[in-house]
Amino acid sequence: xxxxxxxxxxxxxxxxxxxxxxxxxxxxxxxxxxxxxxxxxxxxxxxxxxxxxxxxxxxxxxxxxxxxxxxxxxxxxxxxxxxxxxxxxxxxxxxxxxxxxxxxxxxxxxxxxxxxxxxxxxxxxxxxxxxxxxxxxxxxxxxxxxxxxxxxxxxxxxxxxxxxxxxxxxxxxxxxxxxxxxxxxxxxxxxxxxxxxxxxxxxxxxxxxxxxxxxxxxxxxxxxxxxxxxxxxxxxxxxxxxxxxxxxxxxxxxxxxxxxxxxxxxxxxxxxxxxxxxxxxxxxxxxxxxxxxxxxxxxxxxxxxxxxxxxxxxxxxxxxxxxxxxxxxxxxxxxxxxxxxxxxxxxxxxxxxxxxxxxxxxxxxxxxxxxxxxxxxxxxxxxxxxxxxxxxxxxxxxxxxxxxxxxxxxxxxxxxxxxxxxxxxxxxxxxxxxxxxxxxxxxxxxxxxxxxxxxxxxxxxxxxxxxxxxxxxxxxxxxxxxxxxxxxxxxxxxxxxxxxxxx
Numbered sequence: 001x002x003x004x005x006x007x008x009x010x011x012x013x014x015x016x017x018x019x020x021x022x023x024x025x026x027x028x029x030x031x032x033x034x035x036x037x038x039x040x041x042x043x044x045x046x047x048x049x050x051x052x053x054x055x056x057x058x059x060x061x062x063x064x065x066x067x068x069x070x071x072x073x074x075x076x077x078x079x080x081x082x083x084x085x086x087x088x089x090x091x092x093x094x095x096x097x098x099x100x101x102x103x104x105x106x107x108x109x110x111x112x113x114x115x116x117x118x119x120x121x122x123x124x125x126x127x128x129x130x131x132x133x134x135x136x137x138x139x140x141x142x143x144x145x146x147x148x149x150x151x152x153x154x155x156x157x158x159x160x161x162x163x164x165x166x167x168x169x170x171x172x173x174x175x176x177x178x179x180x181x182x183x184x185x186x187x188x189x190x191x192x193x194x195x196x197x198x199x200x201x202x203x204x205x206x207x208x209x210x211x212x213x214x215x216x217x218x219x220x221x222x223x224x225x226x227x228x229x230x231x232x233x234x235x236x237x238x239x240x241x242x243x244x245x246x247x248x249x250x251x252x253x254x255x256x257x258x259x260x261x262x263x264x265x266x267x268x269x270x271x272x273x274x275x276x277x278x279x280x281x282x283x284x285x286x287x288x289x290x291x292x293x294x295x296x297x298x299x300x301x302x303x304x305x306x307x308x309x310x311x312x313x314x315x316x317x318x319x320x321x322x323x324x325x326x327x328x329x330x331x332x333x334x335x336x337x338x339x340x341x342x343x344x345x346x347x348x349x350x351x352x353x354x355x356x357x358x359x360x361x362x363x364x365x366x367x368x369x370x371x372x373x374x375x376x377x378x379x380x381x382x383x384x385x386x387x388x389x390x391x392x393x394x395x396x397x398x399x400x401x402x403x404x405x406x407x408x409x410x411x412x413x414x415x416x417x418x419x420x421x422x423x424x425x426x427x428x429x430x431x432x433x434x435x436x437x438x439x440x441x442x443x444x445x446x447x448x449x450x451x452x453x454x455x456x457x458x459x460x461x462x463x464x465x466x467x468x469x470x471x472x473x474x475x476x477x478x479x480x481x482x483x484x485x486x487x488x489x490x491x492x493x494x495x496x497x498x499x500x501x502x503x
Contacts, residue, residue: 038063042080045120050078061091066129075131076114080124092123099125101168101191109159111179111189130189131182135175135238143245146276152178153239154306155186160235161298163191164228171226173234174215175241213256214247218289221257229291232301236286237265239305243279244271248287261289264475264499267440277438277494279305281456284441289475431488432461435469439495443473462491471495 042065043052050067056077057064065078081095096116103113116125135152138144144152156178160170170177170191177190211220217233220226240248248265249256265287268280282304288294295301302308437445438456445452445460447469452460455471462485470480476497483491 038082045122075129076126077129078124078126080122083121086123095123098191105163107159107162109155109186109188111187130179130187132180135178139175144242149242150306152186154302156188156235157298157302159188160231169228170231172211173231174212213253216260218261221260229294232286232294236283239283243268243275269440278456280440281442431464433485433488434459434490435462436492439471439497443471443497446470473497475500
């Protein structure tokens with residue numbers, strides 16, 4: 001059995017086309033009119049304004065031609081709905097919605113729409129002609145380099161973020177709808193099944209499944225309401241395919257949807273062991289089964305896949321149907337920073353006290369400078385035992401005379417040893433080892449029972465001693481390790497989380 005719209009083979013258990021998402025049964029349409037006849041009709045309708053040059057391709061429900069704009073002297077692409085399909089009002093509304101939706105968006109990575117027309121029995125719209133190729137064609141050559149993958153994902157994410165800010169969810173993000181211009185710019189196209197969240201479109205609703213199975217988010221596969229995080233999931237599938245050269249799940253339409261809902265995608269490291277840890281972690285997070293565990297906005301996702309997330313996250317637009325919240329500092333900084341400030345203040349106070357004592361003891365003390373008694377007349381020296389009032393004096397090098405220690409039964413001014421006058425003792429500097437943890441897929445890092453945050457975590461300070469760390473993720477076996485820190489040498493860990501078995 002083949003799809004009546006795009007002629008894609010549909011497996012026996014398929015409920016809809018794996019290419020364009022059209023339901024496999026229930027509708028019967030005549031075969032599309034031959035392309036050359038349609039081209040003649042279009043050329044006749046557009047005579048004097050556009051000159052049809054050549055056929056660019058046929059999609060799920062439209063044909064695209066290259067044309068010359070005779071007024072503005074530029075090349076354009078004209079997308080037309082074949083007349084045989086124009087009797088289906090739902091298809092006409094869907095086709096026109098694509099043009100009107102894209103026309104509302106003004107972004108350098110979204111193909112602009114110039115005009116929308118319905119004349120001479122033809123429904124068509126005119127858009128910019130992209131001189132390049134689609135990601136489908138690029139992927140025919142195999143996996144893509146890391147730098148190109150980062151750039152593609154970032155630019156498409158920013159384009160989707162622009163649409164999400166205006167309440168528009170694409171719902172069909174896939175390589176066929178991402179174009180690469182000759183100058184390298186990435187362009188997003190085909191908003192044919194997009195959903196305007198704040199509008200009144202009744203094309204789809206809860207319980208209806210529309211999209212391409214290979215790139216459907218779990219909530220979309222279940223027929224639930226979707227928001228911008230469904231586009232994020234689909235773009236992460238595209239990223240997985242760019243890195244590995246293949247889609248995460250394969251099989252019949254039904255089995256692919258089942259895997260999206262219940263199975264974890266294959267690990268990117270298995271196909272690309274040299275893949276950047278931060279890029280893989282970002283894609284794993286965007287491929288989370290629950291939407292709330294993905295990135296809150298496409299701008300946040302763009303920062304993560306481009307490497308910006310390792311330094312300072314960039315949050316621009318609010319998430320679709322949700323409000324953006326202020327970014328929180330990692331929990332460990334809420335404890336470490338105040339303690340460091342308190343330690344600095346205490347060290348300054350102790351240093352000042354010690355310096356003041358040192359200066360005090362350096363000054364001559366009059367109470368301890370007792371004059372040597374002078375005899376009234378010369379007395380011949382003789383061994384005489386001193387009485388209780390006698391005081392013995394000694395000289396230390398060239399220093400002033402200071403009293404020597406008196407016998408235990410004598411009462412006199414306290415004596416001070418030169419050793420008592422020493423430099424103030426400074427507190428020992430506390431040392432830390434900087435801990436970096438990454439995991440595949442991403443998980444939550446705990447250190448000593450305290451939650452640090454989602455991986456990857458970079459340069460988390462560990463004091464000298466023993467620390468117990470663990471990485472948790474729902475549906476995976478928890479990784480636990482005890483670290484003994486004896487020096488400030490950096491510690492790096494990368495864990496591969498194993499899927500948990502049935503409970």
